[in-house]
Amino acid sequence: MLMTSQGGKVHDARELLRTRPDSIREGNKRRVLRAVMAQPGTTQVQIARRTQLSQGTVSGVVQEFEAAGVFKVDGGDGERGKRVSIGSVRGAAVGVEVGHDRLTVVVRRVDSDDTVHEVVNFGVAQGLDTWRRECIRMIRQLVARTGLGDEHVVSIGLGIPAAIDPRTAKISQVASSQDWDLQGYPNTWFEDAFPKVPVIPDNECNLAAFGEHLYGLGRDRETMLFVKSSSGIGAGLVIARGILRGRHGLGGEIGHLTMDPLGVVCRCGGRGCLETLVGGARLVEQVRLAYAGYQVDLPSNLENLIERAKGDDRVCRRVLEDAARNIGLALARVCNIVNPELIVIGGELGRAGELVTGPAALTFQQNALEGMFTHPEPTEIKQSELGMLAGPKGALGLALLTDFQPG
């Protein structure tokens, strides 16, 4: 046990989280500790909602941990408004998102709300051994930047483009028809580099939704839908502060919602899926067709297309607006079933801002049930606050919140 210069004890986050709770009271303390690690600066009211414990129980635990130096409690009006953070505790939390051609790692000390991150432009398409080696290097380097070492890593959240069976943690379906080597149990992928560190895998869209819920626009929203639209389109649903995964981990997927049964065949084998209408490559293709036969400098990718739409290119603008209207219609169909408080559009299409959220909101309103807009707190459609960091930050937060019992 280390001692601080003030003579207080410095706790090891891994020790605090690893001891097996031997009573309900110890179990409750663990839940409160995880809630504060995941959302530093949270209020006691928010902790009670997150943990589903009573205000009295939360208050008792907060006092006990504050006395031990594990928590810091600051300001606020009255007991309920006080903000609770982590005190003298050493620990680093990690969030990873690996996509088709991008790998992002986020690291945060549990006693801070400042994250550090790194992005490299390759991903699952390069094969597990390659991206995993790079990922381990990034984690070690970022943890070192926070002043800590490998031995302080508390947990690793891992977002991958696949569905994961929530009961077994085994991959149940890979998101692409490409020949990616994503299979088996992702929670074993880092056990050599980080032995005994729990790895919590989930679908990247689920984690982006959860990230926006914990740290972005969805703070204090119980139910929200996050749409991630880039080369493909996926979504994650947060219901009652938890991720809706369903039996096979496929919950919330809207990319393969049939929009036109007579439309073009999709890579999933279906026909007329939302992705065939709004997937990045499809949009670029529409621009190419519009200019067919003419010597025009064409957008090379979705990012480029969005930049042009923001400028004066009427073709790019029209293609984006039509995509947004299709997304709005798909959202109306989903929302008539789940009725979320908030819809967040992320991924590359999220960066188009009002160009996409405007037409999407209009079509959404024309097709969703009226009560969602006439209510004093109507369902809103907004651009993601966290952008491309929603997924890795959600991975980091989910891993901190997930109780892991050593075998």
Ligand SMILES: [Zn+2]
């Ligand atoms: Zn499809």
